[in-house]
Amino acid sequence: MSLSRWNQKKIFVDKLPHAIIVEAGPLVDKLSFAKDIVKAYVCKEKPGEGCDFCIDCRKVDDGNYEDMYIVDKGNDTIKKEDVESIQEFIKRKAQNICIICNADKLIVQSQNKLLKTLEEPSKGSHIILLSENVENFLDTVKSRCVIFRLSSDEVVDEKDLSLAKQVIEALLEDGYFHQIKTLGLKDKEEILALLDGMEKVFRDYLFDYESQGRLYRKEDIFRYIKLIEEAKKDIRYNVNPISAFKKLVLKIGG
Numbered sequence: 001m002s003l004s005r006w007n008q009k010k011i012f013v014d015k016l017p018h019a020i021i022v023e024a025g026p027l028v029d030k031l032s033f034a035k036d037i038v039k040a041y042v043c044k045e046k047p048g049e050g051c052d053f054c055i056d057c058r059k060v061d062d063g064n065y066e067d068m069y070i071v072d073k074g075n076d077t078i079k080k081e082d083v084e085s086i087q088e089f090i091k092r093k094a095q096n097i098c099i100i101c102n103a104d105k106l107i108v109q110s111q112n113k114l115l116k117t118l119e120e121p122s123k124g125s126h127i128i129l130l131s132e133n134v135e136n137f138l139d140t141v142k143s144r145c146v147i148f149r150l151s152s153d154e155v156v157d158e159k160d161l162s163l164a165k166q167v168i169e170a171l172l173e174d175g176y177f178h179q180i181k182t183l184g185l186k187d188k189e190e191i192l193a194l195l196d197g198m199e200k201v202f203r204d205y206l207f208d209y210e211s212q213g214r215l216y217r218k219e220d221i222f223r224y225i226k227l228i229e230e231a232k233k234d235i236r237y238n239v240n241p242i243s244a245f246k247k248l249v250l251k252i253g254g
Helices: 030-042 055-062 080-092 108-119 158-174 188-207 209-213 218-236 241-253
Strands: 019-023 068-071 096-100 125-131 146-149
Touching (some): 019 030, 030 055, 030 096, 030 125, 068 080, 080 096, 108 125, 158 241, 188 218, 188 241, 218 241
Parallel strands (some): 019 125, 019 146, 068 096, 096 125
């Protein structure tokens, strides 16, 4: 899909930064977003957005665009030799875009190796680092990148959104939500999906306050969003997801 699905139309039509950190939660498809950036940059049919149908866009989607290089080590650490392969690709290609998935897995030595490329970028060379937490990078790396924080609000599943509305109604109408166990929440991903849905509901209340959010005070809605962000941050820092959710419920319900 094109960048339009992320509500980021034509953001890179004029100039693509030489280094970008895309920060987003674990439920956001960061690689798809990175590919959409590439399509927006290379597409001749819809410059700055991507048409999804031309040969270049299709090649990017398939991962075989000649001037794109993707490093995806899964949950393995990204070592110096992986960075060296990127640097070799950059040397061979006058125009290129390199995407590093799970860039949080770059060990310190790898980041320092990459830093040399970031400090003296080749003309026509671009690097996109995909991360769940920008704080995992060295300050020297962050300072040389444009940091792009991608909200998960835009990709919330309808099922998660429906459940989020039910939970919010129970919390705000009844105070403490007594039926936590009936939600069937089992793991980190399910809870984060629910939290993303709750955050989207509250943000929608703010955007359409007259018809949706007027039942609540704006300052309360802002507080609820802040509490949800704190809960998501706790979970990313390995706080037990169920405990983090219960803590959130108590704070909102209270």
